[in-house]
Amino acid sequence: MAMKFDTRYPSIDDLRARAQKKIPKFAFEYLDGGCNEDVNLIRNTSELRDVQLKPNYLRAHKGSSLKTNLFGIEYDAPFGIAPVGLQGLIWPNSPEILAKAAFEHNIPFILSTVTTTSIERASELTEGKAWFQLYHPTEDKLRDDIIKRAEAAECPVLVILCDVPTFGFRPRDIRNGLAMPPKMNLTNILQAFGRPDWSLQTLKHGIPNFEVLKPYMPKGLDLTQLGKFMDDTFSGRLNEEKIKPIRDMWKGKLVIKGVASHEDAEEAIRLGLDGIIVSNHGGRQLDAGESTIKPLSTIAEKYGDQIEVMMDSGIRSGPDVARAMASGAKFTFMGRSFMYGVSALGNAGGNHTISLLKTELQQVMDQLCCETTRDFPNHLVK
Template sequence: MDFDTRYPSIESLREKAQRRMPAFAFEYLDGGCNEDINLHRNTEELREVQLEPRYIRKTGEIDTSCELFGHRYDMPLGVAPVGLQGLMWPNAPEILARAALRHNLPFILSTVTTTDIERAAELTEGRAWFQLYNPVDPEIRQDIIRRAGDAGCPVLVLLCDVPTFGYRPRDIKNGLALPPKMSLTNILQVLGKPRWALQTLRYGQPTFETVKPYMPGGMNLRQLGAFMNRTFSGLLDAEKIKPIRDQWKGKLVLKGVASEWDAQQAVQLGFDGIIVSNHGGRQLDAGESTIRPLARLAANYRDKLTVMVDSGLRSGPDVARAMACGADFTFMGRSFMYGVGALGAKGGDHTMSMLKTQFRQVMDQLCCERVEDLPKHLVI
C-alpha cells in the first residue's frame, strides 16, 4: 500500500478535509440541494448492490485495467469535473490532473473550475477531457471547443443536467451563489484555517480561468455573476447540440443523463457515450439515485453508447458495484476533492492509490479476473 494509512477511507479523508477547510468551502463541496435526500440516496442505494464470490475455481492473474475510447486505464475510474476546485483547496485541479497522469486515470476539467484547458492538457500530456457548459454566444462556444481541440483533449463532455442552478441552502447562507459575497463570518472562517489561507495567497484568488479571455476587465463580483448567467445556459436541445457535434472531431459524451428519454436523444444526436449522473445530488432532490437508471440504461443502450456513471461512489467496492450493474466506466468528484482538502498536494496520489488498492482487493476476493466479468458476480 503506497498511501497514508492514517486515512484509509474516503470518510477519513472527508473528516480531515473538514478540519482543514473554511466551513463555506467545505459545505460547497459536501452539500447537495434542498434537504440532501438524493445526495444520500445515491450512496445508500448503490451500497444495496451485492456481489457474489466464486471461490472454487481456477483463477488466473487479476487484471483491473479497463479500455475506454481507445485508451487502457489502470482501473475503471476517473476524476469527474468539479467547479470552483481552487476555492475548496488552492491549486486543486492541477494537483488532480498531475496525479491522474501518474496513475493512468482520466481527468475531466470543468468549464467553471480554476485551471484553464491549456494548462490541464499540459499537465496530463494531452489526455485531459473537457466538460463544456454550453455558452449562449456561438462565437464563445466555437472558440472554447477549438481550444479544447487544439490542446489535444480526446473527449468533449457536454453537460445537460443544469437547466437551472440547484437550490442549495448552505451555499445561499454562505454567499456562494452567483454573485458570490464574502461575509464577516466567512472571513473569520478563513482566519481560522491558516494553511488554506496561505495556500490561497500563494496561488491567488480562484477565478474561472477557461472563461477569463471572454470576460470584460475590471468586473466586480456582482458583475461577474451577471456575466456568467448571461454567458452560459444549461438548457439543451437538438438545435444547440448539432453545431457542437459538427465542430467536435473527437469523442462526444453527454453528462447528466438520468432517463431513457435523454439516452435515446443521445443516440439520435450522435453522441459516443453518456455519463449517468444526477450532479452528485446537487440539482434535483426528488430524483432517482444514479444506480437505478444506470442498470436500466446499461441494459438497453450499451450496444449503442458507452455507458458511464458518477454520483455517490465513495470506494473501490462502489466502483465494482457500478461496473457489475453494467457501467463501462465510473467517475468520482467529491471523493478526490476530499483527498486534496485533507492532504493538499499529496491528496490526489493518496486517494488514487487507496482506491486502486480497494478495487484490487474486491476483484481478488470475488476471484474475478477481468473488469468485464464483474456483471457475472452481480446478485440479482
C-alpha cells in the same frame, strides 16, 4: 497487498473528516452538500450500496487486472476524476494537483468550464490527455472558440452537460454567500482565519478565478457582477439544435453528462454521441430525482451495446466502483472523493486517493475471483 497510500487515512471517510478540519466551513459545505434537503445526495450512495456482489471462491484464479479500455484508450483503472466547479476555492491549486495525479496513474481527468485552471494548463500537465466538460454558451462564437481551444489542447473527449438547465437550490451555499454572485462576508473571513494552512496556500496561489473563462470576462469585473455575467454567457438547457453543431464541429469523442432517463439515452444515440454519463450532478440539482444506480442498470442493459454507458454521483470507494460496474457501467467517475483527498492532504492528496481506490478495488476483484473489469456483471446478485 501493497500499501501505496498514507495509512493514517485508509478510507474516503477518513479523508472527508480530515478535509473538514483543514478547509473553511463555507468551502467544505460547498463541496459536501447537495440541494434542498439532501435527499438525493444521501439516496445516491445508500441505494448504490444496496447492490450485492457474488464471490466465486473455488474457481481457478489467474489474478485480477484493473486495466480498462474506453474509447480505444487503455486506462490503469476503471475510474476517473469528475469535473468539479470552483476547485481552487475548496483547496488552492487542487485542479492542477489532481490533473498531475491522474496523468501519473493513467486515469482520466475531466476539467470543468467553471473550475480554476485553464484548458491549456490542464493539457500541459496531462500531455494532452485531459478531457474537457463544456457548459453550453449562449453565443455560438464563444462556444466555437472554447471548443477550438479544447481541440488545440488535444483533449481526446469533450463532455457536454445536460443537467444544469437551472442552478440547484442549495441552502448552505446561500447562507454562506456562495450563491451567484458570491461574496465574502465577515463570517467567511473569520472561518478562513481559522484554517491557516488553507489561507497560506490561497495567498501562495492567488485568489481563485474562472481561468477557462478569463479571456471572455470584461476587465474589472467584480464579484457583484459575476452572476449577471454567468447568466448572460451560459444557457444550460441542451436540445438537438444545440448539440448538432457541436457534434459536427468536434472530431473527437463526444460524451453527454447528466443522462437520467431512457428518453435522453435514446436521444444521445440518435444524435451520434459516443458516450453517456448517467449522473444527477452529485445530488446537487434535483432532490426529488432518482439515485443514479436506478436508471443506470436499465439504461446499460438496453443501450450498452450502442453507446458507452458510464456513471458518476454517489460513488465514494473501490467497492462502490465495483457495484456500479457490476450494474452495467463501463466506467465510473468521482468528484467529492478526490476533493476530500486533496483538501485533506494537499499536494499528496491526488496520489493518495487514487492509490487508495485502486487498492480497495483490487481487493474486491481478488475476493470475487473477477479477472477483468468486464467481468463485474457476472458477479451481480440479482
